[in-house]
Amino acid sequence: MTGQPSFPRQYARTQRFTLGAPxxxxxxxxxARVVFLRSPSGTDRRQHLWVLDLEQGREFTAADPEALLAGAEEQLPPQERARRERSRESSAGIVGYATDSAVELAAFPLSGRLFVSELRAGTTRELPVQGPVVDPRPSPDGRQVAFVADGRLRVVAVDSTTTSDAGDADPAAAGQADRVLAEPDGPEVTWGLAEFIAAEEMGRYRGFWWSPDSDAVLAARVDEAPVQRWWISDPAHPDQEPARIAYPAAGTRNAEVTLALFGLDGSRTDVVWDTERYPYLARVHWSAAGPPLLLVQARDQRDQRYLTVDTTTGATRTVHDDEDAAWVEPFPGVPAWTPDGRLVRIADEGGARKLFVGARPLTGAPLHVRAVLDIGEDDVLFSASGADMHDIGVYRAWFRGSGDQGGWERVGERPYPTVSSAVRGGALTVLSQTSLEWPGTRAEVVRLDPDGGEKTLATIGSCAEEPVLTARPRLVRAGEREIPCAVLLPAGYTDDDGPLPVLMDPYGGPHGQRVVASHHAHLTSQWFADQGFAVIVADGRGTPGRSPAWEKAMFRDVAGVALDDQIHALHALAGSFPLDLSRVAIRGWSFGGYLAGLAALRRPDVFHAAVVGAPVSDLRLYDTHYQERYLGHPDEEPAVYAANSLVTDEGLSGAVEPHRPLLLVHGLADDNVVVAHALRLSAALLAAGRPHEMLPLTGVTHMASQEQVAENLLLLQVDFLKRSLGMPA
Incomplete structure (x- = not known):
């Protein structure tokens, strides 16, 4: 009989306890149906497609990837692998799918092949098409499936045979039933895919959209010819050629993105807008409630426009525009139309982030709107945080008809904070909630009443493992700035144990809220605490959830604001918790790694050791959309980049005595924060005579999701931190 695994091993093999969860x-x-993905167990990476039949009260598997591949190993095409890296997808099998409007048919790729599932019957079959297939999506009427293969946008009839269409000029498609809708007109051109910037920074992971009538497809043309080329090599395999990637670093040229409308009858209509002034295509929405709706942004992101598309001519018209002295933000789920044709958007006004229908705000303080989840006949379903940033709820706001016209209410409200999200279809909603009160996620199928309130109809089961430890964070606000913090002490700690060495464990930057009312979000911090630390997770200014001013406080001063708030929180908490301020370490990854490097180099009077994971150390090496939003264009703001970077002369001049132990960790295959960041930082530290350690991760990307790597990375960090702070091993 085997004992329980250690937390690092369990955390790694369960992929942060996400495997097995619906x-x-x-x-x-x-x-009648709820469709979802779930792997068979908490350690099985292969996601299956499931159907919950509410009328019959049973769950069944619609698609099993192992059966569909007859036990063969899954082979990922390069474009699919890139899509998963951008979306931080590390599981296997059926990791995504799309359905028709009736949710009768689902389409998904598997090993570059195209499969469709008839969801009522639970049967799945392969469609004979030219591959490798990326991002297949059924038409709303369920009769066609569009997909991308080798940069071409293709379409196939669901009832197709293996007879090739007479109009398909591609000889490689002989014996296939699909045909090309959009053919690339250059070696660096693709149709129907999201470019790197859209997927990595804008949250737009798709590149084509069906018409509501199923007779046309609106597709993005991406030309990467203007983008500079970088090379990602694997030094552990010098016999292999480096991978060539298009990476738009700050101040350099982006991919050129345009749109065209392709009719299934072979017609093409190019969409026209001022791409010179508004080069970023952030969002596309097309529903039966109105014409196609685009959200486009200026390069400096201080201006964005909402455009409608004339599908006959391709001409566009501005229906709204947003401007901001710092930056404008694209939000999930908007822009969109209400059923009666009014524009739904999220915008900052009067110090609050509000939900608008037409010109009318439906919400106000204290709600801080985060995303639109669904738009009904009378209401909008959205997520928002309130006075407490860590409590993220699902809300309804009515814009006409029944209910509290103009008011809002929380869905699934409990007597304690949660982190909630929802998906709605027809009269049903799946409400997913996490809390500090229980491990994992609870998913309930509910029916929302027209006038408010809801009724639970079913619960969707989880196969996820329960952690071998329990997180016990105390969520508090620190200091006069009321910085949200989670404080975690070792299990069984008593006041007689005295002050503890401190480990700051932040992300601390944009889009990276860590202090949330979710048990699993604090598991790693609790494990570090159980090694003998008082762990502090602080969400300073720049992190999401409180107000527009809170998020935009780091405009042009990312380093100063982020670092100052970590110190402010640390000192403010010292009066209430057993903190040994003579032994303070900090660890972080990505922006958190950058913040850890700042802490050890610029404030060694406060911080005594740092684990610097995948840091963005040379800010000119990171991408355009992210870096220019906060710091401006590097040619126009060179002093800002120098002051905020770790490796420039001015940036390193902020490094003061004494030297503090530094552990640099970076994946050599990282194509987001490339390993050049860590190597340049290491070289600059060496040139300045500053000792440090370097841990290269062979074959690891920005996710570091390999089981052995994820497990041992935790153990190595603890060993380094204890050595550096003089703690017993």
Whole structure:
């Protein structure tokens, strides 16, 4: 009989306890079915497609990837692998799918092949098409499936045979039933895919959209010819050629993105807008409630426009525009139309982030709106945080008809904070909630009443493992700035144990809220605490959830604001918790790694050791959309980049005595924060005579999701921190 695994091993093999948990829901408008993904166990990476039949009260598997591949190993095409890296997807099998409007048919890729599932019957079959297939999506009527293969946008009839269409000029498609809708007109051109910037920074992971009538497809043309080329090599395999990637670093040229409308009858209509002034295509929405709706942004991101598309001519018209002295933000789920044709958007106004329908705000303080989840006949379903940033709820706001016209209410409200999200279809909603009160995620199928309130109809089971430890964070606000913090002490700690060495464990930057009312979000911090630390997670200014001013406080001063708030929180908490301020370490990854490097180099009077994971150390090496939003264009703001970078002369001049132990960790295969960041930082430290350690991760990307790597990375960090702070091994 074997004992329980250690937390690092369990955390790694369960992929942070996400395996076995249901996710990615679709609900049929007739209220009969809930479709979702779930792997068979808490350690199985292969996601299956499931159907919950509410009328019969049973769950069944619609698609099993192992059966569909007859036990063969899954082979990922390069474009699919890139899509998963951008979306931080590390599981296997059926990791995503799309359905028709009736949720009768689902389409998904597997090993570059195209499969469709008839969801009522639970049967799945392969469609004979030219591959490798990326991002297949059924038409709303369920009769066609569009997909991308080798940069071409293709379409196939669901009832197709293996007879090739007469109009398909591609000889490689002989014996296939699909045909090309959009053919690349250059070696660096693709149709129907999201470019790197859209997927990595804008949250737009798709590149084509079906018309509501299923007779046309609106597709993005991406030309990467203007983008500089970088090379990602694997030094552990010198016999292999480096990978060539298009990476738009700050101040350099982006990919050129345009749109065209392709009719299934062979017609093409190019969409026209001022791409010179508004080069970023942030969002596309097309529903039966109105014409196609685009959100485009200026390069400096201080201006964005909402455009409608004339599908006959391709001409666009501005229906709204947003401007901001710092930056404008694209939000999930918007822009969109209400059923009666009013514009739904999220915007900053009067110090609050509000939900608008037309010109009318439906919300106000204290709600801080985060995303639109669904738009009904009378209401909008959205997520928001309130006075407490860590409590993220699902809300309804009514814009006409029944209910509290103009008011809002929380869905699934409990007597304690949660982190909630929802997917709605017809009369049904799947409400997913995490809390500090229980481990994992609870998913309930509910029916929302027209006038408010809801009724639970079913619960979707989870196969996820329960952690071998329990997180016990205390969520507090620190200091006069009221910085949200989670403080974690070792299990069994008593006051007689005295002050503890401190480990700051932040992300601390944009889009990276860590202090949330979710048990699993604090598991790693609790494990570090159980090694003998008082762990502090602080969400300073720049992190999301409180107000526009809170998020935009780091405009042009990312380093100063982020670092100052960590110190402010640390000192403010010292009066209430057993903190030994003579032994303070900090660890972080990505922006958190950058912040850890800042802490050890610029404030060694406060911080005594740092684990610097995948840091963005030379800010000119990171991408355009992210870096220029906060710091401006490097040619126009060179002093800002120098002051905020770790490796420039001015940036390193902020490094003061004494030297503090530094552990640099970076994946050599990282194509987001490339390893050049860590190597340049190491070289600059060496030139300055500053000792440090370097841990290269062979074959690891920005996710570091390999089981052995994830497990041992935790153990090595603890060993380094204890050595550096003089703690017993």
């Amino acid at each position: 996710r990615s829901y679709a609900l049929s408008p007739d209220g």
